[in-house]
Amino acid sequence: MDISDLTDMKMFALVAEAGGFRSAALRNGLSASSLSDAIQRLEKLKGVRLMNRTTRSVTPTEAGQQLLERLRPALSELDAAFDSIAMGDQATGTLRLDVPGIVARHVLPQIASAFLVAHPTIRMEVTVTEGLVDVFAANCDAGVRYEEHLARDMIAVPIGPARQRLVGVAAPDYLARHGVPAHPRDLNEHACIRHMFGSGRRIVWELKRKKEIVRVVPDGRLASESSDVEVAGAVAGLGILFTFEEFVAEPLADGRLVRVLNDWQEEFAGPRLYYNSRRQMPAALRVFVDFIKSQSRSER
Structure with a gap:
């Protein structure tokens, strides 16, 4: 596999996540034709159709979904590796969190706002669901839940009220x-x-x-x-x-x-920020963890 194959795979993941060529192009500053060409190259290389294309939507085939599930953690690891060396000590990238409703309304707003003001080169995306989320499968870096719902292989850090x-x-x-x-x-x-x-x-x-x-x-x-x-x-x-x-x-x-x-x-016990202990921590997540730990120390 050469670097062009890796680029095509990343473009495939962008289209699958966005649900279409046009939306993926708008989100990422690319052309829809370049995204389409990348997926066609992958399909030709692998000899299998990866996308179902209709006039209304573009969705992964069964083979495409299997590829996407394997690609997500690998691409996250690559992004984390590049984030860790980019711009020296100034962290960049997008921090993706999944939180329950109570945290979205009463815990995260003040923390998120203060964090983004303190770190202007970091972006944040927050989804809200109530069940325990596999943060890898949901394409998130971390989640927030309560202690009784956390898996053993997760690192958990208190966030918000104790x-x-x-x-x-x-x-x-x-x-x-x-x-x-x-x-x-x-x-x-x-x-x-x-x-x-x-x-x-x-x-x-x-x-x-x-x-x-x-x-x-x-x-x-x-x-x-x-x-x-x-x-x-x-x-x-x-x-x-x-x-x-x-x-x-x-x-x-x-x-x-x-x-x-x-x-x-x-x-x-109050909510916990949790993330997988067996993956390289993205730079934006590392900075966020340091931020909430410093807040906890200052409130004692």
């Missing part, structure tokens, strides 16, 4: 109509607002008080992947909701919601 908590809330009108639960078992007799995951997995509420642990499978008319929909439903009196305290701070402060089962709510 401690957080889930709280139970309901509208005063709902509690006036249905009563106030005195014990987690009482939730089985109440309408509960459920959080959904894209995988279809149902959430289980685990409530603790000293050494006692009670697990409840919530049930009710409203379920959503959106915290905004869930909080609005609770304010409207549709049931009891357990969610991150940050999501309900305002309606708790103005009385639209009140706490329930408050003595059953324990704190837990």
